[in-house]
Each structure stands twice: as structure tokens, then as C-alpha cells.
Amino acid sequence: MTEPTIVAPAYARLPVTDLALAGRFVTEFLGLPPGPAIEGGACFRASQRQHDLSFVTDAAATASGFECRDEAAFDRAAEALAGAGFPVRRADVGECAHRLVDAALLTRDRSGNAIDLVLRPHYNGRRCHLLRDTGIRFLHGIGLRSTDVEGDLAFWAALGAVVSDRVGDITYLRIDDHHHRIALHPADRPGVLNTVFAVESLDQVMQAYYHAAEHQIRVLHGPGREAVSGLVFVHLAGPDGTIFSLVSGNDDIGARQHRPRRFPFTTESLCTWGSVCTEVPEWRTEAAL
């Protein structure tokens, strides 16, 4: 297997209608400090980087960013995607400035999800001091809606991602030692389904759950534990239909041989503890209780 050309999720750029309102959710609930000012949006930090999450008012500017290993990988990714028939365009200086990266390839998967492959995302000298003790450590992954899972798999395969496991047709993809950093969720439209942040421990997942309950933030699924990765999760409703997920636990599958397993699309597969999701069509395994 060739080494994946991408090393980690870099950022999620999500469309919202009200930047101030969306920003309040992120700063007050997630506790993420703002990053540098960007045109037409607002960006936030969840790590030493300048930009892990941003909101944009122009829905066309939505994208999921993934960091390329190095220049050679960047070039290889461009070639592989073009070769597989995916649109690839180099971002101009302005587009790179918005994304706080040195270079970017703007591309789309088969479903039409905008994917940015970026080179050298900008770091910040100051460490990320969360505005609230939410225990967020880093951007763990991005869940994408997919109208064509096979087609989208070809996209990620071209970048060297491999399938870790499946729940029904939900496909979990890995690019490093984590069980998955990308998940493709069969849906009737493209878009980012959820943005996943890793937190320190179960304590922070549970604290977020209770904090959400006291601040009129809807819990969409969980707290629970994914059967595939073993990660404890809670999925929370963010602004404008966005979903923010907090996860904890050890999902390191390391260098060991892992053959993709297939779990049925049931409540227990999505959550070994048995929590039920009724509000998110992509995760709805049964009718409302």
C-alpha cells in the first residue's frame, strides 16, 4: 500500500446564516477561541493551528480541509485525483489566505462535497487556551454525506485512505493510526454531516452532555460508544443544522493488520450502549421511541 498523501483533517468550513450566532455556539459552548479574522467568515482554533473550524455565509465556500504530507504528496494527490477523473484546481492567493494555508487544491468528491487538500496550514505561536474547560484537544475527523458511496470511495482511495469498517453502507476511512478520520454516510444530498473533536476523556463527553441539557442545546445521539472504533461520543446540534461531535477514548488501531468488518445498520452498531438516534436521517435505525 502506498502511504496516504493526506495526514489529518485540517479544518471544516461550514455554511451558516448568522455568523455571530454560530460563533457564540463555538466560543460559549465548545469553548474554542477565535482565530485570525478572515473575509466573509469567522474562524476558530482547537489546536496549535490558526484554523480548525470556520463558518462562512456563502454556502459555495463550504469545504472540508485535509492536510497533505508534503509538496511531493501534494503533487501526487493532484495527479491521482485528476487521473481518476475528479476536478482539481489550485487555489489562488486569496483563497489560500482565507484558509490560512500556504497552498491548496480545491476539489470535489463524486457526491459534490468540496474537499480542500492543503499544504502547510498556519500555526500559532500561542497554545490554544480554551475559553471554557471543555477538554477539546484537536479536530479528530469529519463525517461527510454521500450520495454515491462507491464513487466517493474512489476519491479517497486515490488519496490513499483505506476502509476500516462499515456499518450498513456507512463507510469509515482511515489515513493514520486512528480507526477513522473520515466517514461517508449515505444520504440524499452532499454536505458535511458532522465535525468531530477529540476531548480528553469520558468526563468531558459527559460534562458536555449535561452542559448541553442546561443550555438548550439538543443532544442528537448519545452519549454512547461506537462499536467500530470504540470511541465514546456525543453528537450535538450546532447552528444551522450543523452537528458537532465530541469523542474520547483510544481508537488507535496502529500498524496491525485490520480487515474491514461489516456491522449491520442497527442501533447497537452505531452505539454499543444502545443510545438511539431519531433526528438525524443518516443515523436513524429505528422509529422514535
Place this chain on the structure above:
Amino acid sequence: MIHLDDITYVRLGTPDLDLAADFATRILGLEVTERGAKSVHLRSDARAHTLCYVEGDPAYQVAGFEVSDAAELAAAAEVLEALGHRVTAGTPGEAAARGAHDFIGFDDPSGNRIELVLRPEYRGPRYYGTRDAAITGFNHIGLNSTDPVRDEIFWTRVCNARVSDRIGTIPLMRINRIHHTLALVRAEGPGIQHINHQVVAREDVLRSWQLLIRHRVPIVFGPGRHPTSGANFIYFRGPDGMVFEYSCGVDEIEDETNHRPRSFSFEPASLCMWGARPGGLIKGT
């Protein structure tokens, strides 16, 4: 001083034995070891039983503690009588019903029925739960107290309990290495305030939480994590209003001689570091 070695069992009266047995097995996950016409014995660990439902008034609630030998039992009876407690000796038939060699019964200062038990029976085959609740055993109880200060003196001076920590006026007391076997909770009258079973892992508490939700079991408090003992917990209501708890990760007191009890303020954050609120579990919260 009366030396209590461990908490042995709880006996609960119930008007509906079938309902209680159904809850104790299908929801709580205990194993039936003996089913009689008027009682059902359930186990949660190596002992033959740790919970017994008997047909009758739910106000009948008894906590049994093990003492080491016959001399200790006789000495305990003497101490209690000298303090004015009416001590009743168990008949052979009553002892057999408790799977014990011998026992005595008395009321603590709040009127809680307490039994001191000699040689409670163990069973060879391991406990195997009716459902996968991952229970490792019956661990502790909360006991109602009409005067926690007075009762703390009874349990710590007349008996061998030591205070591990306090939350407001609630003393969490140990009789062995486990952080607490007994907690005194202010209440209007006597009664068992909650019954705790330990489970294997933190996630077992959360797994059971989802099962409780599915079975519409009223959840009283949690899931949460106690800052005092570090344990993960969930409290829920069973038959006749009895509160049961699953928890995991109750600390042991490593340094018996040097441990000093800490006092936590009486507020929700002292009871749960995750933010769960005790829904009427304890008066004043």
C-alpha cells in the same frame, strides 16, 4: 466496640414478589438462587444471596452486616443491650432463611433494622447475571438518618466505622478498605436510602443507563461521577420506590492510619462532577 467486617445483605418487604423478582433479574441483572412461596433470594457475587425480597410490607427493610465469630456476636449483643437497644436473637429457622449460621437483630438510633450475621453462606458456582449488567457485587448502602450527627457517633464509636469523607452532613463511612460501605442521609424516618452494586467498567454504568431508559425505569440521579470517591454512578428507582445504584471505580483507602476525611460542600457539584443533578435523591438537593 462492634467489629463489622462487611455488608452482607439487604432484606426488603414487597407486596408483589413477582414484580420485584422480575425487576431484580431482568433490569437489575441479579441471579435468583432460591425462589420460595413467600420470598426470593438473589445474588450478585460469590455469596449465596445479597438481596432478599420477602412478601409483606415494603416498610420492612433490613441491612445485614457480617461479624467474625460467635464471641464477637455475643459481645455485640452485650454492648447494644448496655446502650438500651432491644436485641433479638435469631431463631434457627430465621437464620436458615438468611443463609446464616446465627444472627442478632436490633434497631439503630434512627430505627433502621440492622442484623449482625455469622458465617453467611457462599456458593461454589460463580454469580452469573440474568442479563449482562457486569455486576461484580453488592457493595454498599445509604441509610436514612433522622440525626446524622448522633448516628455517626453510633456507627463510629459503638461500631468500627470510620468516616472517609463528608458531603455536607452526609458521612461516607468505611468498615474495610472500600471508601464507603455505609452513608448516612438525613431523612424523616428510618429506611434504606439506596442499594449499590458495583460493575466492572465505567462504560457498564452508561450501558445500563441506556437499558434503563429503554425500559422506562425512573432515573433518580446520573449518570455521573462522584468527586469524593471517583466512582461513576447511576441511581434509579425499583419496586416499592427503592433506589438502586450501579457504580464503578469506588476508591479504596490505601493508608488506613493517615487518611483524613475531606469535607465537600453540600451542593450538586460535590455529588457529581459531570453536572448531573440529584433529582430529590437527597433532601435539600
